[in-house]
Amino acid sequence: MGTVLTDQVIVNKVLQGDTKAFETIIDMTEGLVMSIIHKMIEDESMKYDLAQEVYIKAFKCLRGFQFKSKLSTWIGTITYNTCVNHLSKKRISIIDIDDISQYGKTIESNLTHMDRAYILQEEIDKLSPIFKTIITLFHQQELTYKEICKVTGLTEGTLKNYLFRARKKLKDSLLENYKKEDL
């Protein structure tokens, strides 16, 4: 029977000098870390550098982890903050939902061969970083409202409001694309 390693066991192992145990942490969190980075950062060349930065920060600060949240949530928070810092250095806004042109790529008018998932992905890419991130954390990574609030520092009310607006935006854009397609 396999042993399920808890956060505490893994963290203690790493703190005692077992660097191999850190690889378990990477296994547990890479999906979350990479989803946040992919949604927040447009620049492909920076994505893996930021992922490295996140894990090095996590390793250096691991002694300070107080088990008040899940380890994955804590690393998610580091990821989110690292991305926000990167974007603020580049002076890119993370909240502007209406200004889609900054992030969006123009959709070809011929949508007949694009499937729904592809169109949806295009529409998600048009959203600003924070909306892309929270919608992915909620629907894909299946984080709870509380966990997303911890990661992003948003209040629950703001988070729900942002999720509502992002979903509505996606739905409206998709309906518009389907109408175009029908014409």
Next chain:
Amino acid sequence: MRVNHLTEDQLQLVALGVERIDNSIQDHLNVCDKCQSQLVMYQQIYQSLASADQFHLTKSVRQDIMKKVQVLESSSNIHKRSWTYFIGLSLASVLVMLSSLQLAIGDIRTVLFAFPVLLIIIPAILLFLIALAQSVTSHTEKIKRIQYFEPTATF
């Protein structure tokens, strides 16, 4: 007759499955094509989002991270070890000093009188040695970090 369509909020929650569908909502959905198509759209969005591709680290990035973690771990071990060495060295020096003084002077009372004076000189020498050793250690670490922490150019 005025028709009360479902609100966006209701549509989103019904599609998520968290809003209880009462009879009035169900009745409306049965007859209203507009609300039905919007609900289906939300359901499709949620399904696509849930089944979207997961992103992973490449093997080389993962190896780079682990290399850096090992360098950090070993440098922190060197740091801990160097302090242990210095504390041991200090205690040994004090003992050697005491024994040599007793051998030279022969009188333990004079030794005990001279010892506090020497306590000022010995720590000063030791502090100098510690500072020197630490600067050497940190210089070595810097070289190691420069070697391992070059940002990855490709992925």
